[in-house]
Amino acid sequence: MNAIIALSLFGISSLFLGFLNNRKILLPATLIFILIALGLNFADWNHEYFWFNGMLKTDNLSINFSTVILVAALLVVAISRHFGDDEEHSHPAEYYAIMLFSVVGAIMMVTYENLIMLFVGLEILSVSMYVLTGSDKRNLRSNEAALKYFLMGSFATGILLFGVALVYGATGSFQIHGIGAAVNEAKAQMGGQYGPILMAGTILIMVGLLFKISAAPFHFWTPDVYDGAPTIFTAFMSTVVKTAGVAATYRLLSTSFPGMYGLWGNPLVYITGLTLIIGNITAVYQQSFKRMLAYSSISHAGYLLITVLAKRPETNSSILFYSLAYSIATISAFAVLIVVSEAKAKAGKADESFDALNGLAKNNPFLAFVLTVSMLSLAGIPLTAGFFGKFFIFTDAFANPSILFKGLLVIAILMSAIGIYYYFKPIIAAYMRNGDTEKIEISPIYKYTLILTTALTIILGIAPDLVKKLF
Amino acid sequence: MLTISLILLPIIAGLITLTTKGENTKKVAAAFAFAELALGLFIYGSFVPDATTQFATSFDWIHSAGIKFSVGIDGISLILVCLTTLMVPFIILSTYGNDYKNAPTFYALILFMQAALIGVFTARDIFLFYFFFEAALIPVYFIAAIWGGENRIKVTFKFFVYTIFGSLFMLLALVYLYLQTPGIAHKSDFASIYEAAKMLDITQQSYIFGAFFIAFAIKMPLFPFHTWQPDTYVEAPTAGTMLLSGIMLKMGTYGLIRFVLPIVPAAVDKYGMIAVILSVIGIVYGSIIAIQQKDMKRLIAYSSFAHVGLMSAGIFSGNIDGIQGALIQMLAHGINVVGLFFIVEIIQQRTNSRELARLGGITQTTPNLTVYFIILMLGSVALPLTNGFVGEFLLLKGVYAYNAWVGAIAGLTIILGAVYMLRMVQKSMFGITSKITEGFTDLTFSEKAVLFPLSFMVIALGLAPNMFLKLTEPAVIQLLSIIK
Numbered sequence: 001m002n003a004i005i006a007l008s009l010f011g012i013s014s015l016f017l018g019f020l021n022n023r024k025i026l027l028p029a030t031l032i033f034i035l036i037a038l039g040l041n042f043a044d045w046n047h048e049y050f051w052f053n054g055m056l057k058t059d060n061l062s063i064n065f066s067t068v069i070l071v072a073a074l075l076v077v078a079i080s081r082h083f084g085d086d087e088e089h090s091h092p093a094e095y096y097a098i099m100l101f102s103v104v105g106a107i108m109m110v111t112y113e114n115l116i117m118l119f120v121g122l123e124i125l126s127v128s129m130y131v132l133t134g135s136d137k138r139n140l141r142s143n144e145a146a147l148k149y150f151l152m153g154s155f156a157t158g159i160l161l162f163g164v165a166l167v168y169g170a171t172g173s174f175q176i177h178g179i180g181a182a183v184n185e186a187k188a189q190m191g192g193q194y195g196p197i198l199m200a201g202t203i204l205i206m207v208g209l210l211f212k213i214s215a216a217p218f219h220f221w222t223p224d225v226y227d228g229a230p231t232i233f234t235a236f237m238s239t240v241v242k243t244a245g246v247a248a249t250y251r252l253l254s255t256s257f258p259g260m261y262g263l264w265g266n267p268l269v270y271i272t273g274l275t276l277i278i279g280n281i282t283a284v285y286q287q288s289f290k291r292m293l294a295y296s297s298i299s300h301a302g303y304l305l306i307t308v309l310a311k312r313p314e315t316n317s318s319i320l321f322y323s324l325a326y327s328i329a330t331i332s333a334f335a336v337l338i339v340v341s342e343a344k345a346k347a348g349k350a351d352e353s354f355d356a357l358n359g360l361a362k363n364n365p366f367l368a369f370v371l372t373v374s375m376l377s378l379a380g381i382p383l384t385a386g387f388f389g390k391f392f393i394f395t396d397a398f399a400n401p402s403i404l405f406k407g408l409l410v411i412a413i414l415m416s417a418i419g420i421y422y423y424f425k426p427i428i429a430a431y432m433r434n435g436d437t438e439k440i441e442i443s444p445i446y447k448y449t450l451i452l453t454t455a456l457t458i459i460l461g462i463a464p465d466l467v468k469k470l471f
Numbered sequence: 472m473l474t475i476s477l478i479l480l481p482i483i484a485g486l487i488t489l490t491t492k493g494e495n496t497k498k499v500a501a502a503f504a505f506a507e508l509a510l511g512l513f514i515y516g517s518f519v520p521d522a523t524t525q526f527a528t529s530f531d532w533i534h535s536a537g538i539k540f541s542v543g544i545d546g547i548s549l550i551l552v553c554l555t556t557l558m559v560p561f562i563i564l565s566t567y568g569n570d571y572k573n574a575p576t577f578y579a580l581i582l583f584m585q586a587a588l589i590g591v592f593t594a595r596d597i598f599l600f601y602f603f604f605e606a607a608l609i610p611v612y613f614i615a616a617i618w619g620g621e622n623r624i625k626v627t628f629k630f631f632v633y634t635i636f637g638s639l640f641m642l643l644a645l646v647y648l649y650l651q652t653p654g655i656a657h658k659s660d661f662a663s664i665y666e667a668a669k670m671l672d673i674t675q676q677s678y679i680f681g682a683f684f685i686a687f688a689i690k691m692p693l694f695p696f697h698t699w700q701p702d703t704y705v706e707a708p709t710a711g712t713m714l715l716s717g718i719m720l721k722m723g724t725y726g727l728i729r730f731v732l733p734i735v736p737a738a739v740d741k742y743g744m745i746a747v748i749l750s751v752i753g754i755v756y757g758s759i760i761a762i763q764q765k766d767m768k769r770l771i772a773y774s775s776f777a778h779v780g781l782m783s784a785g786i787f788s789g790n791i792d793g794i795q796g797a798l799i800q801m802l803a804h805g806i807n808v809v810g811l812f813f814i815v816e817i818i819q820q821r822t823n824s825r826e827l828a829r830l831g832g833i834t835q836t837t838p839n840l841t842v843y844f845i846i847l848m849l850g851s852v853a854l855p856l857t858n859g860f861v862g863e864f865l866l867l868k869g870v871y872a873y874n875a876w877v878g879a880i881a882g883l884t885i886i887l888g889a890v891y892m893l894r895m896v897q898k899s900m901f902g903i904t905s906k907i908t909e910g911f912t913d914l915t916f917s918e919k920a921v922l923f924p925l926s927f928m929v930i931a932l933g934l935a936p937n938m939f940l941k942l943t944e945p946a947v948i949q950l951l952s953i954i955k
Contacts, residue, residue: 317535381635382605388533391598391642395536398646413643417636424628431617432624465533 001051001058002040003066004107007033011100018093027445030077030096034103038070050113054175057113064320064471065110065247072239072327073103078449079335080232095135099236102128106244110251115164115174115205118248122160122212125244126153129237133229145228152211152221160208166201170194179256187259194260202257206264209252213245213301216275223282226294231341231352234290235334238297239327246304250319253308261311268309269404273411275302280415283422289337290352292422293330296378299415300326303393306412309405310396317471318392324467325377325385325460332374332453333426335446336360336367343440354425358435367440368430370450377457379423380416385460390416392468473514473526474542474593477552478586480507481559485582489575497567500578504560507585511556518549520942522949524595529660532599537658541595546946550798550939551592551725554805555718559585561925562713565813567917568820571618571708584610584714591722597645597659600729604722605638611714615707623706630703634689637696641686641726644679648734661729665953668734673741680738683731684746690723691779693746694753704772709816712768716775717809721801724779727786728794728950736954739789746787747873751881753780758887762894767815767825770895771808774851774888778804781884784877785866789954791947793869798943799936800862803850806932807859810847810925814840817918818899822907827895832904837913841900843922848896850929852889858932861940 010033017026044058051058077099105124112118130153134146168174171182186194207218214222226234257264279299286292304326307318337352340360344351361368377386397409429435442450460467484503491499518525527543544552563581571577587610590603608631616627645659651667652658671679689696704712732739739746757777764770782800785793817840818833819825834841846857853859863885871878914922932939 314535376609381609382602383609387602387605391646392536394642395646395649398643399650409643413639417632417639420632420635424631428616428624428628431613463532465531465535468533468535 001049001056001111002043003037003070004056004104004111006040007037007100007104007107010037011097011104014100015093015097018091018097023092026093026096027077027081030100031074033100034070034074034077037103038067038074041066041070055114055117056108056111058111061316062111062247062251064316065243065323066107068243068320068323068327069103069106069110069240071324072243072331073099073106073236075328075331075449075453076232076236076239078445079235079331079338081443081445095132098128098131102132102236103240106240109244110247112248112251113175113177115167115176115179118252119157119161119164121244122157122248125241126157126212129153129233129241132233132236133225135233136230139228141228142230143228145225148221148228149225156208156211156218159204159211163201163204163206163208166197166204168201170198170201176252176255180259183257183259194263199260199263202260202264205252206249206268209245209249210271213242213249213304214298215271215301215305216278216298217271219275219278219298222298223291223294226297227288227291231290231334231338234294235331235338238293238330238334242297242301242304243323243327246301246308246319246323249305250308250315254311254315258311265309266404268305269408272302272305272309273408275299275305276411276415280418280422284418286422288353289357289426292354292425293333293337296419296423297330299419300378302415303390303412306408307393307396310393310400312396312399314392315396317468318389318396320471321385321392321460321464321468322389325389325457328453328456328460329374329377329384329386332370332450332457333378335450335453336371336374339367339440339442339446343438347436347438354429355433355435357426357429358433360430360435360440363435363438364440364442366447366450367442370454371430372427373454373457375423375427377461379420381420383458383461385457385464387461388464388468472528473510474544475528477507477510477514477556477593478542478589480510481582481586481589485579485586488579488582491575496574496578497563500582501560501563503582504563504585508556508560511552514544515549515553518544518546518942520546520945522546522945527595529595532596535656537656538598539596539660540599541660542590542593542599543595544593546943547725547728547798547950548592550802550943551721552589553939554721554802555585555588555592557928558713558717558805558809561809561813561921562710562717564917564921565713565809565816566710568817568915569708573617577614577618577710580610580614581710581714584614588718588722592725595661597649597661597664597730601638601642601645604641604726605635607719607722608634611707611711611719614711614714615703618708619711620706622702626699626702626706630699633696633699637686637689640682644682644686647679665733671735671737673737676735676738677741680731680735680742683726683735684742687723687726687731688746688749688783690726691720691783692723692776693780693783694749694756697753697757697776700776701769701772704775705766705768709812712772713809713812716772716812717805720775720779721805724782724786724797724801727783728797732786732789732794733950733953736789739787739954743787743789744874747784747870747877750780750784750787751870751877753777754784754881754884755887758884758891761891762887764891765826765828767818767827767895767899768812770827770891771811771815774891775804775808777884777888778808778851781863781866781870781881784881785869788869788873789951790869790872791944791951792865792872794947794950795940795943796862796865796867796869798947799932799939800859800866802939803858803862803929803932806925806928807847807851810843810922810929811851813918813921813925814844814847817914821911824907827898829905830899830908831902832900833908833911834900835904836911839914839919840922843914843926844896844900846926846929847922848892850933852892853885856930856933858929858936860933861936
């Protein structure tokens with residue numbers, strides 16, 4: 001909880017740091033801020049507390065999710081080294097402050113007890129993201145992305161809010177545990193017949209949340225927004241925002257609406273299947289590396305939804321492990337993309353397609369290796385964390401006896417095989433195709449961050465228990 | 472502990488190789504591979520011929536899920552551990568004539584591959600097995616895709632996606648079996664899985680059989696899942712081809728023996744005939760295509776496809792002769808095919824061609840090469856007193872006992888095998904010297920250092936097959952007792 005307060009204060013202080021002439025201090029300061037928040041985060045470990053008159057509730061699950069979010073934020077900030085070098089972003093302090101604020105929103109989304117707090121957290125996160133998406137002020141695509149994201153995002157938030165109001169009307173409570181009790185009572189009394197208001201409310205809330213995690217068919221904004229936003233914020237969106245959205249969905253469904261599984265269970269299975277199919281198949285046809293990663297993030301939302309649905313005691317740790325594995329690998333991939341596309345832009349040939357990676361293994365073997373490990377992890381191949389992420393999810397899914405789930409599992413397996421196809425495109429480009437021979441240099445902080453993410457991916461792929469035990 | 476060091480040594484060796492430069496790389500890689508061979512021979516020497524799992528080590532891997540890092544060697548594993556430790560040093564030696572770009576990475580990948588292969592053959596936990604099964608694919612993919620021929624990108628990619636696609640179905644089957652083990656905390660060691668498998672009814676067994684069959688049939692490969700194989704073998708650098716055909720395809724046959732027979736015996740009983748027929752189709756089809764090949768490497772690739780068909784038919788026949796034959800044939804085929812691919816490599820290096828039509832008359836200047844080539848060829852044709860004979864004889868006996876008609880058709884392998892092998896030797900080695908084979912020099916020392924031991928093993932194994940058959944027999948008998 002202290003993390004929320006501390007991060008809010010840190011956000012304001014980093015705005016003031018912007019007044020200093022020395023801009024170099026911003027990046028290390030922000031890193032230290034997040035590290036402090038990460039430490040404070042654990043203060044509530046093993047204590048379940050209600051905060052602010054029951055608006056928020058910390059428990060170990062929420063702390064774990066906050067940890068994943070903070071680690072992802074830390075890594076994204078660490079690779080933002082080059083950001084602010086150009087005219088365009090001459091006041092980087094604002095962006096660092098906004099990132100810190102959005103992390104506050106993300107943590108609220110995984111800690112909420114009252115649906116109002118879910119809304120507030122979601123808005124803090126979303127509004128920050130609208131601004132960051134449009135931060136390439138002179139870039140038409142960035143502007144388009146921001147506007148698109150803003151219009152569709154606020155529409156989705158409106159739907160969510162409407163759902164919250166309806167649920168409140170039906171159950172008389174904003175507290176997720178209170179709603180859960182009311183739902184169970186309704187189930188006991190009416191034998192599974194819920195009032196139309198409660199059903200409509202549940203579905204509207206879910207639509208709002210599914211929009212945020214870009215599950216199909218609510219995913220149409222994702223590719224354009226991810227593609228248009230500055231890459232560093234795309235990395236932020238596809239890790240921090242995604243984790244927070246999935247955690248919020250999971251918290252709500254597992255606390256308030258487990259009694260209504262009959263209502264939302266099967267539709268969500270179809271949505272998950274659709275998300276997997278659309279995410280993976282569309283990714284195959286992409287020529288742009290960045291856009292491929294956008295579709296890959298849609299498909300990973302699908303895998304995460306599988307375990308949200310699976311209703312198994314192990315689900316907690318499966319979601320956490322998967323989110324962590326996915327976030328680390330995604331940040332590695334985006335970091336490589338940032339470095340490579342910057343080098344291309346400097347040479348006057350701005351390029352974010354797979355061709356930009358051609359010959360990377362010759363120009364910078366280290367980056368090629370980092371890229372390979374992250375792609376293997378996203379594809380779920382052994383020796384990387386992604387394999388165990390998928391493995392835990394498949395095990396959870398298989399334990400669910402429903403026949404519909406078996407179908408979902410087969411789709412997930414087929415889509416994993418398709419995933420290998422497009423995740424190997426960058427590897428093939430880096431190792432087997434010849435490109436321009438230009439030296440790509442990376443700064444030390446980049447190098448250490450990438451060593452960290454790559455090592456973590458491999459270590460978690462060999463000894464997953466190191467982290468899984470903690471969850 | 473011994474088994475763990477068998478897995479760790481190549482990994483450490485690979486990491487050390489990465490730090491070397493120039494000529495040292497080859498030497499370091501070879502030295503470590505021979506150290507591994509010494510370790511393998513030590514294990515072979517101290518192996519007690521009974522049905523137990525020896526040199527076993529086990530510790531928690533994923534505690535909450537009951538998954539253990541559990542390795543050990545029984546008779547069935549032993550033969551494949553021997554194959555792997557024996558072949559890799561010679562595969563490394565066989566590359567001495569080439570200068571690869573980024574040599575340290577190349578040799579490190581071979582050594583990593585060896586570690587993964589040993590892991591596959593010694594794992595005693597289904598998920599550990601799967602882990603290594605997939606991990607083995609990564610090094611060989613990069614070996615083939617980076618150092619391969621012209622079409623390598625497309626061909627190796629097909630190979631990778633195809634095999635992973637199959638393995639994913641196996642993963643499904645493994646997870647399903649794992650969830651069948653009793654208790655809330657499931658277990659995934661082989662013994663618990665075998666125990667849990669006894670409760671499966673025929674419908675469940677059929678699904679699991681299907682999933683396993685797809686995975687292993689693609690890996691070996693069996694007809695009609697073989698389309699990735701000839702192209703990949705041709706495009707990969709010779710060391711990669713040797714790894715693929717000499718060792719890696721045995722992962723499929725090993726999986727059949729280790730999983731399919733003991734876990735789903737009723738389904739094997741029901742659908743085994745289909746598998747055997749597919750295998751036999753593979754034998755005949757592969758042989759007929761091999762007879763028409765013009766490219767030596769492609770010819771051996773198809774011969775490998777035909778041979779593996781016989782092994783799989785023997786395994787699916789489910790009797791002791793079939794399985795014992797398959798085991799000894801895995802070893803024999805590994806030796807022969809590595810030797811033959813090396814000879815093709817030698818010819819290609821000297822003449823820049825693998826085309827039978829352009830070769831000929833090599834024997835006139837190369838007595839040594841001729842002798843080794845003929846020994847290896849005869850081993851592959853399964854002439855008595857060579858290693859191939861023992862395996863094929865037992866295999867055919869097993870298949871014949873299963874079904875006489877199928878056995879008779881499978882027997883064609885000996886005739887057809889002789890046709891394509893003799894044709895290859897005759898067209899490449901005998902006849903009139905062609906333009907490019909003029910001045911063909913005989914073997915160098917390092918080439919002899921590979922071919923002599925391999926040819927020696929061809930004959931030794933043919934004369935004294937019992938040095939391996941005795942060791943595998945108790946394990947195979949125990950396996951058959953699970954089935955009945």
